[in-house]
Structure formats: structure tokens, C-alpha cells
Amino acid sequence: MLFELLKIVNRGIKDKLNLKVKGGFIESVLFFLKGKVDNAIITVQCKNNIKVKIMYIEIPEKVNRILKQLEKAGYPAYIVGGCVRDSILGRKPTDWDITTKATPCQVKDLFRRTIDTGIEHGTVTVMLGNEGYEVTTYRIDGLYEDSRHPKEVTFTEDLKEDLRRRDFTINAMAYNSQEGLIDIFDGVEDSKKRLIRAVGNPQERFQEDALRLMRALRFSAQLGYQIEANTKQAILEMAKDLDKISAERVQIELIKLITSPHPEVLKEAYRLGVTKVILPEIDQIMKSKEEGEKLMQRMQKVPEDKIYRLTILFSELGKETAIKIGKRLKMDNATIKLVSTLVAYFSYQPELIESSIRKAIYEIGEDAYPYLYQLKKAKILASGVEKEEERNEEANKIYEKILERGDCLSLHGMNLSGNDLLALGLKPGKEVGKILYSLLEIVLEDPRKNTKEELEKIAKKMIANTGD
Numbered sequence: 001m002l003f004e005l006l007k008i009v010n011r012g013i014k015d016k017l018n019l020k021v022k023g024g025f026i027e028s029v030l031f032f033l034k035g036k037v038d039n040a041i042i043t044v045q046c047k048n049n050i051k052v053k054i055m056y057i058e059i060p061e062k063v064n065r066i067l068k069q070l071e072k073a074g075y076p077a078y079i080v081g082g083c084v085r086d087s088i089l090g091r092k093p094t095d096w097d098i099t100t101k102a103t104p105c106q107v108k109d110l111f112r113r114t115i116d117t118g119i120e121h122g123t124v125t126v127m128l129g130n131e132g133y134e135v136t137t138y139r140i141d142g143l144y145e146d147s148r149h150p151k152e153v154t155f156t157e158d159l160k161e162d163l164r165r166r167d168f169t170i171n172a173m174a175y176n177s178q179e180g181l182i183d184i185f186d187g188v189e190d191s192k193k194r195l196i197r198a199v200g201n202p203q204e205r206f207q208e209d210a211l212r213l214m215r216a217l218r219f220s221a222q223l224g225y226q227i228e229a230n231t232k233q234a235i236l237e238m239a240k241d242l243d244k245i246s247a248e249r250v251q252i253e254l255i256k257l258i259t260s261p262h263p264e265v266l267k268e269a270y271r272l273g274v275t276k277v278i279l280p281e282i283d284q285i286m287k288s289k290e291e292g293e294k295l296m297q298r299m300q301k302v303p304e305d306k307i308y309r310l311t312i313l314f315s316e317l318g319k320e321t322a323i324k325i326g327k328r329l330k331m332d333n334a335t336i337k338l339v340s341t342l343v344a345y346f347s348y349q350p351e352l353i354e355s356s357i358r359k360a361i362y363e364i365g366e367d368a369y370p371y372l373y374q375l376k377k378a379k380i381l382a383s384g385v386e387k388e389e390e391r392n393e394e395a396n397k398i399y400e401k402i403l404e405r406g407d408c409l410s411l412h413g414m415n416l417s418g419n420d421l422l423a424l425g426l427k428p429g430k431e432v433g434k435i436l437y438s439l440l441e442i443v444l445e446d447p448r449k450n451t452k453e454e455l456e457k458i459a460k461k462m463i464a465n466t467g468d
Helices: 002-017 025-033 061-072 082-088 104-110 159-164 187-193 202-208 211-223 229-244 247-258 263-271 274-278 280-286 289-300 306-314 319-328 333-344 354-364 369-383 386-405 418-423 430-445 452-466
Strands: 036-038 041-045 051-055 077-080 097-100 114-118 123-128 131-137 139-141 153-155 174-176 180-182
Touching: 061 077, 061 097, 061 104, 061 123, 061 131, 077 082, 077 159, 082 174, 082 187, 104 114, 104 123, 104 131, 114 131, 139 159, 159 180, 202 211, 202 229, 211 229, 211 247, 211 263, 211 274, 229 274, 247 263, 247 306, 263 274, 263 280, 263 289, 274 280, 280 289, 289 306, 289 369, 306 319, 306 333, 306 369, 319 333, 333 369, 354 369, 354 386, 354 430, 369 386, 418 430, 418 452, 430 452
Parallel strands: 097 131
Antiparallel strands: 036 041, 041 051, 077 097, 077 174, 114 123, 123 131, 139 153, 174 180
16 A cells, blocks of 8 residues: 555645655655545645645545456556545545456456346456456447437447546546546535536536436535526436336435435425426425425434435325325335325324333334334424424333333234134134234233233133133
């Protein structure tokens, strides 16, 4: 790491100050000792108190191996896109994408294990151990026919042409340890200004892939950035094109947006006509400034989790509409079921006694009930009703006490089963279920009766009555 840093400092000083560096490595060490590393920027104190900022990104060992193997074979290679952006912002990248002059066939020849993940678009996944890294050839995209995929791609030897096709300036940067940062569209400057700006003509970028409209809003929400004026205008003009995008892709971007630190960016999505296309039901709520503001306040006050945020988002729409939206956006069944249940019980208030809370847990579901405390808290904080806050806290204390004691809350926790009823002489049939649920009601009312002896005694009387 130190040697790579020194090389970059040495080269950066030469490039930026046009100084003749004497002693090469030795003088670089002296410069480095006076510098500091801060969010991938090395600040170096040079002669005459001149300060130079030079970009440095620490690349994971396996990614470096791929880059060096490509470079050794004569193919320039760089990390590119989100990993560069996140490194500059001091965030830990989740993916490390690589772009190179090498064609897919040349990449495959250089590495022992590869997967053709998108070879028609120039992408090969290089496997190192159990980890895969996408390596994509520099390319120029042809015409887009479906607002997502180019009809054809042309490989190029020019990195700048590859960067030119990317969506936003903050995602159109590349880096390697030999050349440092390649930032021809001023992504670093836009990061400093906290701007989401399309690369080149925003209309052209959104025409290529209409989902980029939502990506602009999503990055705005995740990073707390503003959308640049021309880019924003293009979203307003082209929002209708989102109806060409698959529901699955829209849903992924929507979830990322609402689970971000700034879900209130949905207000911008409304103003730019995006919700009108992807969430017309929410669009109706947002038409009322007061209701829209209240909805955003609630979303900000729950954890950055899709179940919490979706429930708040759909809370005024009702269970059936929540299910309808979930299915339309191709959400998984578990999410649809849990969110729609929470929407149905969003305003539910059981009596503040243990038996009522136990019955509520059973009715709502042991997986769903724990969400209600935070959801109700968000609703109360947004409305400022002090009495409701006290009530919610008391209900949660009772819930925690019930959990701590381990009270029976479902048939699964009851100390008598259907087989036990059959052993007591009850014939197989509907009566088995009826009696089990009747016993559960008794146990929910008084958990002390959840013993096999006590339940058998009650069950015998019920079985005797079935013969009447």
C-alpha cells in the first residue's frame, strides 16, 4: 500500500506542480510523511507551503490481482462506477466493477475460472475462490430499442468513450494505481457540490434507459444530493417513459429510495411526475400538501427498513390496495402479506390489559405485531398527540412482559395437540380444530392454564359435549 501511495504522490506532484522531483522514491517518502489520507484524498504539503490534493483508493487484494494480471498482459484496466464513487465519499463499496481494454475472449484466456454473465454486452465474471468480479470491455452502446438494452454494443479501445455512456457524473469515474483517478465529467466536483448530474445530454441518457430517472431520485435520497437543474427538467419531461420499464426494476429502485436516509425525496418524485406513473395511489395523497408532508414525516421516523417504510407509505390506502400495489410491483409474497397485515392493523388499539394484548398478538401474528410499536410511534410523533404516545408505550411494556414470561401466543405454544385430543377419544374431523381453538382462547385469557393436565380436563368436558 505504501509503495502505491508514494508512486501516486510522486506522479501527482509532477503533474500538478510541474516540479522536477529529485531523488524519486526518497523525496516522495518525505512528501508523504508530510501528507495525510482523508476519504481517498491525499493532501501533500510541498515546497513553499503549497498543498496538493491527490486521489488514492485502496483496492482490495483480489481486485488488484485482476487489474495487475490484465495490465501485465498489455490491457489497461480500472475499477469503475459505484466503487470509485463510494470510495471517494468514504463509504465502503459493496461491489468492485472492473473495466478494461481487453475483449471478453482475451479476459477469458487470462483467468482460469470465468462465467459468461453478459458476454454479449462485454461482461465476464472472473472467479477468484468463491468470489466473482465483473470485468467489462470498454464499449460504445448502439441505439436503445426498449428503454433498457442497446440494440448492439461496439467494443472500443478508448476508456473515455466507455465513461461517456454512463448515467451520472459521480458514476462515470475510473481509477487504477498507475494513473490515479480518471474523471473527465467532473464527478468529484459534482460530489463536492452534492449534485446528481447526467453525463452529457440528460434526455439522451434517459432515452437509453428510462430507469435512470428513478436512479437519479434514488441517489438523491441515498446521498442527500440535489438533482442538477437540466437533469431534473429531463426527468419531468420523460417520466412517462417509466411505463416501459419492468415492474421488478421499478420496485428495486423504489425500495432503495424509501429505505434511504431521505425518503422525503418522494415529494420530488411527485413534483417531477414519477409517482403518477409508478404509484398513482400515492400521487393522490401527495396532491394534498398537508397529507403528503405528514406521510413523509412518518417515514422519516421509522427505521430504514422496507417493511416499516412500505407500511407507512401504504398506511392510508387500506389492506386491499396495499396487496394490489405489492402484486403490481412484483414484490415477494412474504413482504406483501406482512405489509398488508400491518396496514390493516395500523390504527388498531387493543385494551391495555395482558389478555387483550395476547389476543392481539395472536390475531395480528407474532411476526407482525412487533412492528406496530415503531409504526404507531411514528404516527404519534408526526401528529404530536401526547396521550397516544403514553398509550403506545404502555402497550409495548405489556408486550415485553408477555414475551419475557414466555406466555403461549399460538397453537404451536399450547401444551396440548390434536393427537392428544384423539387419544382422549375424540374422532378425527372438524371438531379437533374447533376444540383446539377454543382451548387457545382460554390460554390467551389465562396463560396459567397452559398445562397438559389442565387442558386435558377442559378438553374432556368439551369432547363430552360434542356427543349431545
